[in-house]
Amino acid sequence: MELTSDQLSVLAGGRGPYLARALRWIVEWGDVMGAKRLVRCTNTHALMPVANTLARGASAATLAQQAEELREACQHPTAPGCLCTVHTLFLTMDPLDVPQNDPVQIEVQRGIAELATRSGFLPTFTCAPYLTGNVPLKGEVCAWTESSAVVYANSILGARTTRHGTESAMAASLLGLVPEFGVLLDENRKGTLRVEVTAALTCPSDWGALGYVAGAAAGLGIPVFHGTPRPSQDDAKQLCAALATGGGVTMCHIAGVTPEAPTLADAFHGDVPSEALQFTPETLRQAYLSLRNHTGDEIDTVILGCPHASIQEIAEIAALLRGRHVADGVALWVNTARPTRALAESMGIAQQIAAAGGRVLCDTCPTNMRIPARRLVTHGFKQAHYSRGMIGAEVIVARTAACVRAALAGKWCGDE
Numbered sequence: 001m002e003l004t005s006d007q008l009s010v011l012a013g014g015r016g017p018y019l020a021r022a023l024r025w026i027v028e029w030g031d032v033m034g035a036k037r038l039v040r041c042t043n044t045h046a047l048m049p050v051a052n053t054l055a056r057g058a059s060a061a062t063l064a065q066q067a068e069e070l071r072e073a074c075q076h077p078t079a080p081g082c083l084c085t086v087h088t089l090f091l092t093m094d095p096l097d098v099p100q101n102d103p104v105q106i107e108v109q110r111g112i113a114e115l116a117t118r119s120g121f122l123p124t125f126t127c128a129p130y131l132t133g134n135v136p137l138k139g140e141v142c143a144w145t146e147s148s149a150v151v152y153a154n155s156i157l158g159a160r161t162t163r164h165g166t167e168s169a170m171a172a173s174l175l176g177l178v179p180e181f182g183v184l185l186d187e188n189r190k191g192t193l194r195v196e197v198t199a200a201l202t203c204p205s206d207w208g209a210l211g212y213v214a215g216a217a218a219g220l221g222i223p224v225f226h227g228t229p230r231p232s233q234d235d236a237k238q239l240c241a242a243l244a245t246g247g248g249v250t251m252c253h254i255a256g257v258t259p260e261a262p263t264l265a266d267a268f269h270g271d272v273p274s275e276a277l278q279f280t281p282e283t284l285r286q287a288y289l290s291l292r293n294h295t296g297d298e299i300d301t302v303i304l305g306c307p308h309a310s311i312q313e314i315a316e317i318a319a320l321l322r323g324r325h326v327a328d329g330v331a332l333w334v335n336t337a338r339p340t341r342a343l344a345e346s347m348g349i350a351q352q353i354a355a356a357g358g359r360v361l362c363d364t365c366p367t368n369m370r371i372p373a374r375r376l377v378t379h380g381f382k383q384a385h386y387s388r389g390m391i392g393a394e395v396i397v398a399r400t401a402a403c404v405r406a407a408l409a410g411k412w413c414g415d416e
Helices: 005-011 017-033 060-073 103-119 147-157 166-175 204-218 233-246 281-290 311-321 338-347 349-355 381-390 400-409
Strands: 038-040 043-046 083-086 142-144 177-179 193-197 223-226 277-279 301-309 331-336 358-362 375-378 394-397
Touching (some): 005 017, 017 060, 017 177, 043 166, 060 103, 142 166, 166 177, 193 204, 204 223, 204 277, 204 281, 233 381, 277 281, 301 311, 301 381, 311 331, 311 400, 331 338, 338 358, 349 358, 375 381
Parallel strands (some): 043 083, 193 223, 193 277, 301 331, 375 394
Antiparallel strands (some): 038 177
């Protein structure tokens, strides 16, 4: 890799041992990926949570070492001109009386959050940073960690980010540099799979179904959607989350929507394939059925807001709950970012959810926290996919209204 004299100086320890190590991370990563140089990065979304329940069985010494490494990173200011937000946690800093929300780890996390804020990070603690003010522009080079957010940044906003891990995103935040490879380059943003959509997509969960099917078919490629209506922000959020769940997708194109793909031909750089994956009404129906593995209808958990709910979604949920109450024995979780919850509280809709027996949860989600569930209902294909392995729950994925009906009844009532 070709490095500048300033970069070589940092690598040699000119700005201290930690930044030398951080630069070594991204240089070695870039070498493996075939990058020829480092380029300036002006936007990051970094992961800096204490391990908590993620590290089951880890020793106290291991947890302490991981937290100390985060503290060391936050001793350095974020790169000038780089907007840096923080990804979700594995606990919530709200009072929550469950054993998975370890008070000791909460205090450690609070301390790291304070250090991160002083360093220049914005501790939004959300998997959907574009809902809390981090909205990069077309062509802006970013370093984002959360897989669904990466797809959203590339596909909906037209920004450019490869899929990052904890170390690379932290290094990019402090150095303002990333290796140039993958979808940072024009030639690697060309579509690889044509998806013709004839099914009616009537809600965000339907878009999630589309993403789940297309992600599995595309693998590590770039699907291009043709024939869809223009998605809402919530539609796009579910599409992008499911694409990165069904497969390892980094970006997609929606012809006429993605900033660099005003036409189908543009999405494929002029080379439109004759064959296409057909997403029909039957494909849509089968996508929902593929993530319904319940052996009974009684439920104990409903999870909404994966990725984190927008203010519009919270308003919809509150309206569906108004004047009613969640069934006994059912936990209704609505996950969102702290700024979004503050807005919901100012509007009175968070209080309506609480009055109905629901809980608006910030910083994380119950599955990230490993809060157990026996049988859950969710409107997110990503949540449905991962809940099975992460907490061993039986799962039903459905549209939002059907999820709320299940929460009120204490059982799965069907789609209608």
